[in-house]
Amino acid sequence: GQQLNQSPQSMFIQEGEDVSMNCTSSSIFNTWLWYKQDPGEGPVLLIALYKAGELTSNGRLTAQFGITRKDSFLNISASIPSDVGIYFCAGPPKQGGADGLTFGKGTHLIIQP
Amino acid sequence: DAGITQSPRHKVTETGTPVTLRCHQTENHRYMYWYRQDPGHGLRLIHYSYGVKDTDKGEVSDGYSVSRSKTEDFLLTLESATSSQTSVYFCAISDLKNIQYFGAGTRLSVL
Numbered sequence: 001g002q003q004l005n006q007s008p009q010s011m012f013i014q015e016g017e018d019v020s021m022n023c024t025s026s027s028i029f030n031t032w033l034w035y036k037q038d039p040g041e042g043p044v045l046l047i048a049l050y051k052a053g054e055l056t057s058n059g060r061l062t063a064q065f066g067i068t069r070k071d072s073f074l075n076i077s078a079s080i081p082s083d084v085g086i087y088f089c090a091g092p093p094k095q096g097g098a099d100g101l102t103f104g105k106g107t108h109l110i111i112q113p
Numbered sequence: 114d115a116g117i118t119q120s121p122r123h124k125v126t127e128t129g130t131p132v133t134l135r136c137h138q139t140e141n142h143r144y145m146y147w148y149r150q151d152p153g154h155g156l157r158l159i160h161y162s163y164g165v166k167d168t169d170k171g172e173v174s175d176g177y178s179v180s181r182s183k184t185e186d187f188l189l190t191l192e193s194a195t196s197s198q199t200s201v202y203f204c205a206i207s208d209l210k211n212i213q214y215f216g217a218g219t220r221l222s223v224l
Contacts, residue, residue, distance in 0.1 A: 031211055033212065033213075040218075041218070042203050042205075042215030042217050043156070045213075045214065048212055088155065092211040099161055099163075099169065100146055100148075100171050101156075101211070101213055103155045104155060105154070
């Protein structure tokens with residue numbers, strides 16, 4: 001099946017730093033989703049992207065839908081302790097289908113005091 | 114958790130026993146999903162439903178069955194649990210835009 005490759009796998013940063021992570025696919029996606037998961041909880045949707053080139057913000061988070069439709073980027077500005085968690089990219093593998101999402105393996109964000 | 118309740122939240126069981134996990138939603142969404150989450154694998158789709166009594170297999174469906182007799186409930190059954198099914202199980206629901214909302218998860222240990 002289709003795979004989403006997320007990088008980096010882990011990030012160790014200092015509070016206040018900006019964060020960048022990305023997700024790539026070998027095939028085209030028509031929707032890109034970014035989720036965050038806190039320990040012991042389910043993933044929570046952060047941002048949804050629907051058009052190639054789209055840039056969308058949610059507070060300190062900004063995500064972009066790559067022009068090639070095979071990648072997406074998530075940036076977090078001025079990180080704070082509550083940003084710690086696992087960030088997943090995801091997308092529906094089939095256009096218009098509701099038969100599940102393909103997920104990347106996640107980027108672990110760790111903030112050092 | 115977008116009106117999604119998973120039960121139980123934690124369960125320990127023995128190899129060979131049947132186990133049923135329940136997902137209940139109050140959003141009246143048509144689509145419901147079961148995923149499992151394992152270290153190094155991320156979230157993988159087990160089964161999904163696109164309506165009452167309409168279900169289909171996902172990427173890792175072997176050893177699992179599902180049922181949906183009402184819009185609000187989606188059950189995941191392990192007919193005979195194995196140690197490889199030790200995992201965290203998440204239910205998700207979806208509206209027409211493919212955006213999925215997740216429950217809090219069920220942590221299952223098969224000894």
